[in-house]
Amino acid sequence: MAKRRIKPRTPRYQWYFLQRESANTVDAFGEPTEAFTYVTSGLFAFERAKRPIEAADAGATVDNIQYIIIGAYTKHYAEVIKSDLIAWCPALDNLVVELIGDAIDIDGYQEQLWTYAMKNVSREYNTASFPTAAP
Numbered sequence: 001m002a003k004r005r006i007k008p009r010t011p012r013y014q015w016y017f018l019q020r021e022s023a024n025t026v027d028a029f030g031e032p033t034e035a036f037t038y039v040t041s042g043l044f045a046f047e048r049a050k051r052p053i054e055a056a057d058a059g060a061t062v063d064n065i066q067y068i069i070i071g072a073y074t075k076h077y078a079e080v081i082k083s084d085l086i087a088w089c090p091a092l093d094n095l096v097v098e099l100i101g102d103a104i105d106i107d108g109y110q111e112q113l114w115t116y117a118m119k120n121v122s123r124e125y126n127t128a129s130f131p132t133a134a135p
Helices: 075-080
Strands: 013-026 032-048 066-072 085-089 095-099 112-119
Touching (some): 032 085, 066 095
Antiparallel strands (some): 013 085, 032 066, 066 112, 085 095, 095 112
16 A cells, blocks of 8 residues: 655745835835835745636736745635735745735635735835834
8 A cells, every 4th residue: 555645734924915005205216105004914825836827917027937825714814815915924035925816715615715926026125114013
């Protein structure tokens, strides 16, 4: 009888979900500055997507590699994690990704939420200014 190999669980890290908004000020180059509003946070895993989705608007991404952010299902996350947010994980070298899909319950059993994202490679963010709690 063949042994069944169990895949180790992907580690969970603290992720912050932020709403990007245009501020009414400009920087030294005359470009409009952006402000960020805290939406929610939680422990999520980050993996490369095995089944990518069609991205209608990938923002400022350069490559077509999609990732998924996987978390435990809660109704709160299902309602507030939307495709117009960015996600930031300080533990993964200040990784910032843009969400390209709403949080979905992939298996229908309300156990896990999957959120599709793309690595944000052409925008530079000052992660020190990101809020980490509700005001």
